[in-house]
Amino acid sequence: MTQPAEVSPATVAASAQHVTKTYGSGDTTVHALRDVSIDFQSGQFTAIMGPSGSGKSTLMHCLAGLDNATSGTVTIGDVELAGLSDKEITRLRRDRIGFVFQAFNLVPTLSAQENITLPLDIAGRELDQDWFDAVVDRLGLRDRLTHRPGELSGGQQQRVACARALVGRPDIIFGDEPTGNLDSRSSGEVLSILRAAVDEFGQTVVIVTHDPRAASYADRVVFLADGRLVHELTEPTADDVFAVMRGLGEES
Ligand SMILES: Nc1ncnc2c1ncn2[C@@H]1O[C@H](COP(=O)(O)OP(=O)(O)OP(=O)(O)O)[C@@H](O)[C@H]1O
Numbered sequence: 001m002t003q004p005a006e007v008s009p010a011t012v013a014a015s016a017q018h019v020t021k022t023y024g025s026g027d028t029t030v031h032a033l034r035d036v037s038i039d040f041q042s043g044q045f046t047a048i049m050g051p052s053g054s055g056k057s058t059l060m061h062c063l064a065g066l067d068n069a070t071s072g073t074v075t076i077g078d079v080e081l082a083g084l085s086d087k088e089i090t091r092l093r094r095d096r097i098g099f100v101f102q103a104f105n106l107v108p109t110l111s112a113q114e115n116i117t118l119p120l121d122i123a124g125r126e127l128d129q130d131w132f133d134a135v136v137d138r139l140g141l142r143d144r145l146t147h148r149p150g151e152l153s154g155g156q157q158q159r160v161a162c163a164r165a166l167v168g169r170p171d172i173i174f175g176d177e178p179t180g181n182l183d184s185r186s187s188g189e190v191l192s193i194l195r196a197a198v199d200e201f202g203q204t205v206v207i208v209t210h211d212p213r214a215a216s217y218a219d220r221v222v223f224l225a226d227g228r229l230v231h232e233l234t235e236p237t238a239d240d241v242f243a244v245m246r247g248l249g250e251e252s
Pocket of ligand 1: 023024030031032050051052053054055056057058059
């Protein structure tokens with residue numbers, strides 16, 4: 001018998017529920033995250049903002065399985081991280097998560113092409129050549145593939161890092177200040193690429209940033225203060241973001 005058609009709810013790519021993270025103990029305890037609950041929908045671009053020390057990196061690291069929450073639940077897709085062994089977490093990070101860091105983290109002795117395919121090579125996964133070509137052409141890297149990172153500009157290196165994150169078609173791409181080391185033109189290029197990854201490739205992107213202009217590329221901006229989620233904007237302008245940040249006591 002056929003089931004009645006259901007409107008499927010938007011898929012959640014990553015979720016934190018009642019997550020706390022404390023460092024140290026006794027007098028030196030730091031409450032980096034205090035009961036944070038948030039879902040990241042598939043196919044959305046989210047920016048996490050907040051004053052220095054508000055818990056942004058801690059939240060991203062807990063979501064990406066780079067750090068363990070003290071309590072609460074973190075899921076990537078339908079997988080709860082707490083139940084996984086170190087080996088399973090490593091595999092999940094490798095297969096389902098893409099990373100773009102502030103310090104591009106490319107291997108200096110490998111060409112751009114080798115850097116892009118490295119995670120697939122390590123995982124023993126086959127390269128989808130059509131997808132590789134689509135990503136490389138969209139990111140304007142075709143004529144740079146044989147170059148080593150040292151022969152590329154900062155913006156080009158970060159585009160290689162974006163291609164590396166995209167080529168495995170992860171469930172979610174995390175960016176930790178991905179434009180932190182770039183001038184405004186290169187920042188704009190990288191943010192346009194992350195935007196296109198969502199709009200054209202259906203990816204899910206979550207970045208931590210201090211820059212209201214970078215955050216304005218996102219569909220949604222969430223604000224942390226003192227380890228708590230305190231505010232949220234959808235489709236904001238840089239001015240909207242700036243106003244909230246000023247209210248939280250951070251001059252950008
Ligand atoms: N390994 C650690 N040991 C002890 N305290 C830590 C550790 N990592 C982070 N913290 C503390 O947890 C709090 C949140 O840090 P976190 O790095 O997440 O903030 P952030 O919002 O990303 O800051 P920033 O914008 O300056 O990078 C801070 O008070 C920080 O000092």
